[in-house]
Amino acid sequence: RQLLSGALALMGTVAVPAFAADKKVKPGTNAALIVVDVQNCFIDGGTLPVKGGAEVVPVINKLAGSFENIIVTQDWHTAGHASFASTHSGKKPFDSVKLGYGQQVLWPDHCVQGTDDAALNKDLKLPTAQLIIRKGYHKDVDSYSAFVEADQKTPTGLAGYLKARGIKTVFVTGLATDFCVAWTALDARKAGFATYVIEDATRAIDLNGSLAAAWKQMQAKGVKRIQSSDIA
Ligand code: VGL
Ligand code: ZN
Numbered sequence: 001r002q003l004l005s006g007a008l009a010l011m012g013t014v015a016v017p018a019f020a021a022d023k024k025v026k027p028g029t030n031a032a033l034i035v036v037d038v039q040n041c042f043i044d045g046g047t048l049p050v051k052g053g054a055e056v057v058p059v060i061n062k063l064a065g066s067f068e069n070i071i072v073t074q075d076w077h078t079a080g081h082a083s084f085a086s087t088h089s090g091k092k093p094f095d096s097v098k099l100g101y102g103q104q105v106l107w108p109d110h111c112v113q114g115t116d117d118a119a120l121n122k123d124l125k126l127p128t129a130q131l132i133i134r135k136g137y138h139k140d141v142d143s144y145s146a147f148v149e150a151d152q153k154t155p156t157g158l159a160g161y162l163k164a165r166g167i168k169t170v171f172v173t174g175l176a177t178d179f180c181v182a183w184t185a186l187d188a189r190k191a192g193f194a195t196y197v198i199e200d201a202t203r204a205i206d207l208n209g210s211l212a213a214a215w216k217q218m219q220a221k222g223v224k225r226i227q228s229s230d231i232a
Contacts, residue, residue, distance in 0.1 A: 026232035032069035036174030041111040048110040052203040075111040076134035083142040101151040147187035159191040169194040173201035182214035
């Protein structure tokens with residue numbers, strides 16, 4: 001019995017560090033950090049604040065040091081955009097409506113092109129970011145995803161850009177977990193990228209169970225759910 005417990009104790013000491021080391025992910029030169037919509041609109045004081053949105057900023061600033069390639073996105077709507085409740089008579093924010101391409105959640109007016117509300121949050125410090133990609137700028141089509149608009153066919157150009165640069169793996173962060181982060185991660189998988197979402201570098205809107213549904217879909221499509229502490 002003594003021998004057995006000794007062996008188990010030894011296995012324990014060996015197994016724990018090996019498992020932890022296995023779990024750390026080191027982003028290589030062919031990996032990119034995608035920072036989704038860390039804009040004033042989605043942070044307290046903005047037009048569509050995400051609970052705890054400001055808390056992702058220091059996490060993302062720190063993660064940036066582990067990446068050679070960083071892409072930033074901005075939700076960038078026209079005034080009177082189709083995703084705004086105010087555009088549809090009798091509708092209020094968080095209602096939904098059927099548009100040409102399918103069901104659309106309606107939001108407060110937010111992230112209007114060129115406004116301070118649509119600017120990147122001033123505490124976000126990403127001097128090494130290489131591309132800022134804007135989305136949602138077609139008046140009649142929303143775009144949660146940084147890759148493809150809500151019509152499911154109009155590309156933003158991001159997949160082509162990443163492929164042209166030899167990027168194979170993307171790590172998605174930002175706001176909001178269950179909308180723009182999830183749709184971006186799902187489309188990254190569709191485009192053939194290995195895809196991670198760094199959970200503590202995101203915050204969710206969580207509308208009618210949308211957060212749990214988003215994780216379920218992402219996990220079904222092979223998106224890996226990790227924490228910033230898992231990045232080497
Ligand atoms: C977003 C709702 C509307 C997001 C953008 O960035 O997740 N959510 N527009
Ligand atoms: Zn939007």
